[in-house]
Amino acid sequence: MIPLTLHQIAQLVGGTLYDAPDPAAMVDRPAVVDSRLAEPGSLFAALAGDRTDGHRFAVEAVEAGAVAVLAERPVGVPAVVVPEVLAALAELARAAAGRLTDATVVALTGSAGKTSTKDLLSQVLPALGRTVATPLSYNNQIGLPLTVLRADAETRYLLLEMGASQAGDIAWLTGIAPPRVGLVLNIGTAHIGKFGGTKQAIAAAKGELVEALPSDGLAVLNADDPYVMSMASRTAARVLTFGRSGGDVRAGAVELDEAGRPYFTLTDQHGEVAPVRLALYGAHQVANATGAAAVALGLGLPLDEVAELLSKAQPLTPGRMQVLERPDGVTVVNDAFNANPDSVAVALMALAAMAGGRRRTVAVLGEMAELGEHSGDHHEEVGRLVAAAKVDSLIAVGEREAELIHRQARAAGVASMLVADRVAALEVLRQLLRPGDLVLVKGSHATGLAETAEQLCALPEAAR
Structure with a gap:
């Protein structure tokens, strides 16, 4: 501080x-x-x-x-x-940020992947200078001021994850620590119920980040997401794009290894190419890594160094595609920090990739919150996605909406069970799991499934 x-x-x-x-x-x-x-x-x-x-x-x-x-x-x-107190904490952080005369504020937002991308960037930006980054997912009106107040005179990069549950949230956060670089990852369905049920409203709110950038700043936008690309007209900053199908910074030749970890070729804005092999799980991490790469490249870090640092980066935040091996051969994928339809979809795809048709898969899925009037439709779609991912066994946790997941999956031929809460889910898992199984645990924070995942890893004591 x-x-x-x-x-x-x-x-x-x-x-x-x-x-x-x-x-x-x-x-x-x-x-x-x-x-x-x-x-x-x-x-x-x-x-x-x-x-x-x-x-x-x-x-x-x-x-x-x-x-x-x-x-x-x-x-x-x-x-x-x-x-x-909350207003005073924000005012103190605003004053402290104003005294960070040698620091560049890098902010990122999006509907999914914020924390994973922030964790990647936090392991790349130190190559350019001392970096202070948002811990865990402290991306709100409490967490962001606390992060700002961790920076000191030696800080060169202040990396801030910014979340939003309503219009104006990100404008408020950028008012505390005005960013020079802004990354927008994607627009999806997270918290859609609080945004009137439309992606357009979510995009309007997330775009507050690029509106806060100065004319000599940098906006890094996902070329594969039309909602994100529409934000280019809302910023005075220079725009650098990233993606797989297009963009200034591109990921190509994407493959997954036998464990479900992606590797690909990274092409920078000058057409130079370098290989990247991630230690993270799931093809969706490619977009996160490419966005992080675009930020680092835009700040002047050489391509080879960016690719090397991304390849060395490790998962940092618990509950975000955190993979733990138990001594009995059961693999637990703890992705239970939170859930929305988009993040559940990519987690299920990652589960299938990690299994590779060689291992029995079990999905423990809780209800998803803040989805508005179409919540039922989203939960039914998750049930269909469970079947599409060829999950062997499903444990749906919760009440009415969990039952929608359960019914759709069972109708598609998945062996499915509906349980009332995380305690009941753990009891079922005690009886169900056998050596070699691969189990995904995911649900909204309120379901408490993060604790279930932790307890599951201790049955028996997990090797960490």
Whole structure:
């Protein structure tokens, strides 16, 4: 974090110091919203959530070393008291970003693949300079300010994943940390229920990213997605495109190895070619890697170095096509951080590719949230996709919409079972799985299937 005194922080966020005997005390470590992560030099932001109120943990945070608490009322320890903690956290991040005079802000968005692409870029951009990247999927109004506040004077690239669940979200995020480079991966059906049920509305919201770019900036757009390409007219920045069927930066000769990991030839904007062999699973990762490559190439990294770094990159975020081998020969694909129709489709294709017709496949699929009035249609389509991917056994987890998946898959000949929740799913898996099986676990975050995947990996203890 850019070092700031408590007095400076109070001025920047319009707050008042309480119980702070030393206004010159320095905050030089990142802000946190979890008191268990507080450390000497940090700032604890006491957010009030649905389950608990951060103000209850103010004392613990300071005892752990936090210099002060960003709070909405006095808490008996040094505090900067403000009307609203979330707004103050954003204002503090905005001020800190403005002091990152030597850093280039690189932002990315899209309906699917944001976190995987961010993880790839976070392993490529350090070749150009010190990089601070969004951890996990901290891409919202809390996570983005926290990421910005991790950057310091030595940061050269600030890599920010930006999510949106309604129009205006990305404009708000770019207002905190104005990007110079913006990557838009795709427009799909994630959260479509919150956007009035249309991809056009999603594209309008995601396009807020390229509208925020300066005239000397760079917009990196997916040439294979017409919704994304329509954003070219909405930006003053230079446009660099990527894709498989076209684009300035292209992936060609795409193949999968026996484990389902893609390899391909990467062609840059000058027509030069280099081979890439990813350590990630699924053909859909090619688009993510090509988008990441376009950003790096646009920033001046040589093609050979981009290709080498992409080939060395490892999966970083749990629950995103995370592949774990159990000692008994069962392979668990934990893709359960979240789910939407597009990400379920590519996960099922990846499962089929990884099996290669040689292994029995099991899909554990939970319901998908925020799909609006056409949610039923989307869930029925997933059932058909399960059959198309030749999944051997399906466990559909949930209620009415899970039943739609179950019925469609069973009607197409898949051995399918409907269970009420993740606990029941785990019990079925205990009995069903045998050595050599390949099991995919995927569902919206609210289903809790990420925990099921973790428990499954420990039955027996997984080799990690």
